[in-house]
Amino acid sequence: MNISLKIVSIVLLVFSGFANASVIVCKSCELSTIKQGIDAAKENDTIFVKKGTYKEHNLVIDKPITLIGQDYPVIDGESKGEIIRVISDNVTVDGLFIINVGTSYTEDYAAIRIVKSKHFVIKNLVLEKLFFGIYLEKSSFGKVYHNKIIGDAKEEYSSGNGIQLWYSQNVEIENNIITRVRDGIYLEFANNCSIKNNISSDNLRYGLHFMFSNDDNYEHNTFENNGAGVAVMFSKQIKMLDNTFKKNWGTASYGLLLKEINDAEIIGNTFEENTIGIHIEGSNRIRYDNNDFINNGWAIKVRGACYTNTFVNNNFLYNSFDISYNSNLNDNEFSNNYWSNYTGYDLDKDGFGDVPYRPVKLFSYVVNRTPETIILLRSLFIDIIDFSEKVSPVFTPENLIDHQPLMHKI
């Protein structure tokens, strides 16, 4: 045997020793169920699941493996319970079509649940007929991207969330499409997460929902036609950038709800055709910058205890009410915004109106006091009293004023 051949064989041996083996699962193979595939696989192996329908549930992945579906094999849980549970670090799940997750009122069955694991990747999944979709429980440093979750939720109490994070940190959620579930994405005690480029629409409750989650950011997402766009509650340092909140329209709907939120940034978002663009309660030190408020019922509705917020360089276009306030006290700053209702002039041509603008109408003050009066909306009398209040303000907050309203849209 000559030396070069020896070297080749040694190299091959070494290589095969380190390389990950692959396990193939298909309907006519030796391994015909995914469960057998998982059992047969060793650590760091890749399981390829070929096209077909696999009626399985309660699959537990307890070692670091990669589970890849080829041509979207269907895993049908037959509504019996949870389908995949991951309890190991470094697991990747890719390209599966999971349907029929069981519904339970005592347990949160999910299509795929990650428990106390790190560095997981969940991508290219399609989930239908689900209770909970992707459930991350005390799991961190993972990625969830390019999934499609299509629910058929009818009632809030009997439906689950698309993607749910519970005590999970540093998770990236990107490019998912979530529709017709209860909450599109729900974060509870989830810090340092980033949520980008998702589309969350037609959900029963919220498109995106934060609870007790800090230092997260979400950007370039679209929230359309949900029960109520996005709710951010009891959270700190959330960055909300370049999102679109659209058509959250109904008697109790809003684009964005902020409740007990401090030190957040809301920049470059578009709020279009929502009953209430942003509903703010007890939120302090928030920057609103470069947002567009278009055709909303109320662009911004401020309820008590909101201090040191700044609204700069926003466009307020054709909203029925620009700002609604329920108190006479104002500690928030409004400046350099464009208001489509502004009727002032700019004699020195510096781009800023010479007459300050008062965004709170008398009627919005009256409606706050006595909600029934809203039925006088668009009555001539209301236009007259709004005009007289504009000329000489008596009821609306004295210092709630934009001293330098822009003459042109940004």
Add this chain to the structure above:
Amino acid sequence: MLKILKYSCYDLLRSRWSYVYFLFYLLLGVVLLFLNNDLSKAVITLMNVIIILVPLIGTIFGVMYYYNSKEFTALLLAQPVKRSSIFLGQYLGVALSLSMSLIIGLGLPFVFYGLLESNTIWDFSLLLITGAFLTLIFTALAFNIALYNENKIKGFGYAILLWLFLAVIYDGLFLMSLIVFESYPLDTYSLVATMLNPIDLSRILILLKLDISALLGYTGAVFQKFFGTNLGVLLSTLVLSIWVILPMFNIYRKSKRKDF
């Protein structure tokens, strides 16, 4: 009566006022549609016009027509014609020609714009129907005022005041009463108060048909529930009809006894 109705109509057509009125609405429709490019927005703007302008024009026109055709009326009274048919004929002549101008003037541009294929057709027809009703109501009220007042200036004054009351002052009083009694449940009260004023009733009927009704919140939901049912629709049509029939009956009653 029909003959007098016809004469009144022809008279108005000859006097060019109904053309002016017709052209005004035509122009309004065209401008709204081609500057706005959005049917439902145009319907909202039209609502503002209809609930303010239509009653005003109906009132002024009614009073004006009555005083202007006084000599002709005196001539007719000398003929063997029933009094009621003279006055009701004149009233219907004015009111119907005004409604026609409104419906055709606004309808034409919208039809050309492609309304028939659009979903807003029902909103739009509601708009025209309430517009026609408001014309009938306010012209009848104007005729009443004119019948009671020989003095032109006084008649005009009362007519304008009537319009001002129903379009503006009524809402002011309504608003004040809502604020004063804010600690009581006000749903039924506000429903009734709205029903009593034809302008408010028309406004609410149109608002509830538009997207904007979501703004009305809880009170809006109560209204929606009421006006959404057959009973609500029936009742509001009934109220509008009563607003037409009562003044008409009064014209009939008053004209029978009046000295000329």
